Amino acid sequence: MQHIKPKGIDRELKKGSAELLILSLVESRARHGYELCKLIEARSGGVLTFRAASLYPLLYRLEDRGWIQGRWVEKAGQRRRRYYKLTPAGAGVLASQRSTWREFVDAINRITGGEHA
Amino acid sequence: MRDFKDVVRRTLVRRNLPAARETEIVEELSEHLEDRYRELRARGTPEDRADREVLAELDATDLTAYVARLPSAPGPVPIGGGSRASIAGGLLQDLRFGARLIARERGAACVVVATLSLAIAANTIVFAFADLLLLRPLPLANIDRLVAVYSIQAQNTDRQPDSIPDFVDMRSATQTLERMSAMTRQPVSMTGAGEPRAINAAYVTANHFRVWGVSTVLGRGFLDGEDAHGHEGVAVLSHHFWKTQFNGAESAIREAVTLNGRSYAVVGVLTPAIEIGNISQTDVWVPLEIDASARRDELSLAVFALRKPSASLEATQAEFRALAEGLQKEHPATNAGRQYRVLSGRDATVGGSTWIILALLAVVVGLVLVVACANVATVVLSRASARHQEIAVRIALGATRARLVRQFVVENLLLGIASGAVGLLLAYGGLSAFKALSTESYFQFLQINANLLAFVVALSIAAPVVFGVGPALQASKPDLNEDLKGGGRDGAASVRGGRSRSILVVAQVAFALAVLVASGLIVRSVVALEHVPLGLDAADMLTMRVRFDPPGYTADAQRFRTIESILDRLSAAPGVAAASASRHLPIIDGEPSRRFAIAGQPLPEAKDLPWAFEAAVAGEYARAAGVGLLDGRLWRPEDRASGWGVAVVNREAARRYWPARSPIGEHVTMTDADGRPTGDPLTIVGVIDNVIAAPEAPPPPRIYRPLAVRPMASVVFLIRTAGDPGVAGPALRSAVREENRDLAVSDLRPFSDQIASELRTQNLIMAMFAAFAAIGFVVAIAGIYGVTAFAVTQRRREISVRLALGASAAGMARLVMGRSLRLIVIGAALGLGGAAALGSAMRSVLFGVPATDPLTYAIVVAVFTIGGLTATYVPARRVTSFDPAAVLKRE
DSSP: OTTSOGGGSOHHHHHHHHHHHHHHHHHHSOEEHHHHHHHHHHHTTTSOOOOHHHHHHHHHHHHHHTSEEEEEEOOTTSOOEEEEEEOHHHHHHHHHHHHHHHHHHHHHHHHHHHTTO | OOOHHHHHHHHHGGGOOOHHHHHHHHHHHHHHHHHHHHHHHHTTOOHHHHHHHHHHHTOOHHHHHHHHHSOOSSOOOOOSOOOHHHHHHHHHHHHHHHHHHHHHTHHHHHHHHHHHHHHHHHHHHHHHHHIIIIISOOSOTTTTTEEEEEEEETTOOOOBOEEHHHHHHHHHHOSSEEEEEEEEEEEEEEESSSSOEEEEEEEEOTTHHHHHTOOEEEEOOOOTTTTSTTOOOEEEEOHHHHHHHHTTOGGGGGOEEEETTEEEEEEEEEOGGGOOGGGGGOOEEEEOOOOTTSOTTOEEEEEEEEEOTTOOHHHHHHHHHHHHHHHHHHOHHHHTTEEEEEEEHHHHTSOHHHHHHHHHHHHHHHHHHHHHHHHHHHHHHHHHHHTHHHHHHHHHTTOOHHHHHHHHHHHHHHHHHHHHHHHHHHHHHHHHHHHHHOOOGGGGGOOOOHHHHHHHHHHHHHHHHHHHHHHHHHHTSOOHHHHHTSOGGGSHHHHHHHHHHHHHHHHHHHHHHHHHHHHHHHHHHHHHHHTSOOSSOOTTEEEEEEEOOTTTOOSHHHHHHHHHHHHHHHHHSTTEEEEEEESSOTTTSOOOEEEEEETTSOOOOGGGSOEEEEEEEEESHHHHHTOOEEEEOOOOGGGGTTTSOEEEEEHHHHHHHSTTSOOTTOEEEEEOTTSOBOSOOEEEEEEEOOOOSSTTSOOOOEEEEEGGGSOOSEEEEEEEESSOHHHHHHHHHHHHHHHOTTOEEEEEEEHHHHHHHHHHHHHHHHHHHHHHHHHHHHHHHHHHHHHHHHHHHHTHHHHHHHHHTTOOHHHHHHHHHHHHHHHHHHHHHHHHHHHHHHHHHTGGGOOSSOTTOHHHHHHHHHHHHHHHHHHHHHHHHGGGGOOHHHHHHHO
16 A cells, blocks of 8 residues: 555545544543644645545534534633533444454455465 | 644534534544644654644545435525425425424423413413304394394493383384394293292294394294294294103103293294393293383383394484483383494394403403514524524525524524414313303304314414524524633623513513403402402302292292291291291392382472382391391281381481481381382381492392281292201202192202302413413423523623622622613513503403502512522522533633
8 A cells, every 4th residue: 555645545445434533532631632633744744634614514524424523622821612522322433433444454464474484 | 733623624514414423523523634744743744744644534425425314404505496396395304304403402392392382372372262252153133134122221231121111212213223022031930840840941032033143953933923922832942952841852842831821822832043142941931911101210121123124234323312201201210311223133232341351351361472572583683693603604605594584583483383283282171171160051152163164373473484584584693703612601692682581581570460450450359359248148048949830830929828828837837947938049140120219208309209129028037148137127927907108228228318316116118210209108117238239339229018918929038057068958849838739949059159150250260361371481480491491501601700700699690680670670660551452441341440450469569570580590500500611722
């Protein structure tokens, strides 16, 4: 996969995996939108980036589905931000998406890795 | 750094998102962009490049695609005219938007629906009465030309029946009426068909049904000549009597009924449509034989007539005024002061005081409706104030004022329809309860019909629309500069709205207070009526009526022997402490008023002779009725020897006619209306305590005479029971049975029940006034609460600033309360003025309480003070929980 340029990752793949990324990132604790952006960029080593115009609609969609919940929080010395946390329903979806993703990656690996074996 | 909020807003603005959602998205996204910009700048990116990169963050279809799917709120606003289709579509959109807003602001909607539905229910109930009494067509074919002729005495306007000779004179003299009929009702004994029983007969002239224009469902009415002397007896049955007595069999018209021993051939059955009001109590109709030699001072006939098509009601009235004057001159002893009153058939079916009560109820519920509508207008204004920013945005986007007003009106319409539906249900419940509690058969005809439904629909549409347009016009005229700046919560719009709200609160308090005072006066009147001392002991007293009709009883001596024998049997019956017989049931039945001359006093003119109600009693009357014998005695067996030439007078007669001395031993002679003696002098042997004749009048003078002198066909037995009156009942019935199996016994029941049912209608009317007043009060208090609570919310920034500057919370609460209380005081002052006007208008229906009754006023003012203080204190107290720092930061 090295020769696939990061920015050229297929739109659909990115869209499908984006939900998984967000759900995973808010699993341990509630995070706000900008934080999510920075985390995705940092942890993917700059391979994955989100623009605000893509991230927020995704957050709202997940929220509409009841998988995450946004709440305005005012922390001492900071400005008010909207924090998203995983809901019980979202946790269920995350678990199932994770296993699907693993199966998918395993399958791909078995196919693509077979020639190296 | 540029204003990213503005950038985001411009990206979203064409989408018309719901305001709250848009605000959130704008805030969240703009923060993100600001964070990004700061970060880029911190890394050393030049300003213009950072700016470009940040703007690129928004450059994606995802956001617009997402936003496009969100439900858009205030809809695309049509600018300018628009086709008919788009107007209809817009209306549908208004409806949808209105419904959504109402669902969102459930609290306010509930307040509006609750208050408005109560007011609509109250108005609907009163309208149901008006519908029954005034609007519904009477089942009389000739109603347009039908008139009723009453006698009235100059000094009061009570409608009285006419005398038979007067009727004969009217009938021969009138030029404006073409047919006159007369009716008199009388209970009779029916025998020959199972148990003997007392039934109600109406004696009518042969043309009566044709004058009324009522038809028979079976057979025929009376033919001319059937009311002539010596004609064989014929009878027409009422529909309900035919159903119960003859099982509705068509063969009934070949049968006969025996009334007071005389046989009447049944010739027809009357339509059931006629069975309204007290006419429904009539079981059988028989011809009335007009005896021109009857007494002119006995008023017994209800007279009806048909106006000639050429004569107006006014012409008839004028004719009968002249006629009355002629008869006054001709028969001064009987007709002095007697006038005739000609009423249209419609007016005749509604009692005189019914009009006043109905009008008063209409005023009261009308005021309640005004209070409720003022409340609705307050809520609308408050919501409009809270929405002024939304309205300003919509106007800036090109919405016309008409379009905004339409939106408001549509919202109110939805609330009105919901209130109408709830109100109809409440009215149905109220009417059902009234019917269940009322003893008047007429009120059983109260119903929810097309008239009523139309009224409710009209009210639920008109009230909210009319009261919504004013606030809507005001709200749709915002100060764009102020309102668009945002944060203008204390701005000009709410000041303007505040003034209107203040006026509405003042109006609510004023109207509700007037309603409360008027209803309070009615309640006090009815309570006073109930507490009028009767003069006798109604507890543990049973009464029953027994008829001594022909053919079994034709002679007075024979009747009296039977009465004495029954009294003996009753006195010996178990559970009976004392038994007596009377010609009339005290208080409930009217007694005849008689004139008399006092021996040894100069004889005045006939019209100035002393008068008294004449009662005729036998047995232990004083003990049985529980009336104190103040002096002397009642009848003794020895009085029989003197031909019963004895009498007892009551305390009032003694006070009036024998002031400062005892009447015992005095002699009086009963006279006719012309002052001619009608019998031998009577010796007064006792003085008995007063018994009232009607709750609303002081006890009249009364003269008691032995029943033996002139026993009537109908006698009432009064029995004081020693224990449970329920136990004595069967014993009384069997005592009469043992005497004669053919005697018709009726109305065996406790006297207290009969007094209570006399007052039942008044109690129901009182309950209605009280309920309507309570509704008015609750609605007004809800209005005061709403306005104060709204003021606290609107002024929280101002209050917070003051609190931050060191003002005390208690002081702020006082400030808020003070403003509301000032409005209440102004409203109360106006309301007291209105109440005084209303009170003086209703003076004629008040009893035992002056129109300016200080207690009523004091209670109403106290109730309002407590209610008003509570309604302002509860919301004002919220001020003390304000955290000025938090409020100011948020704003």
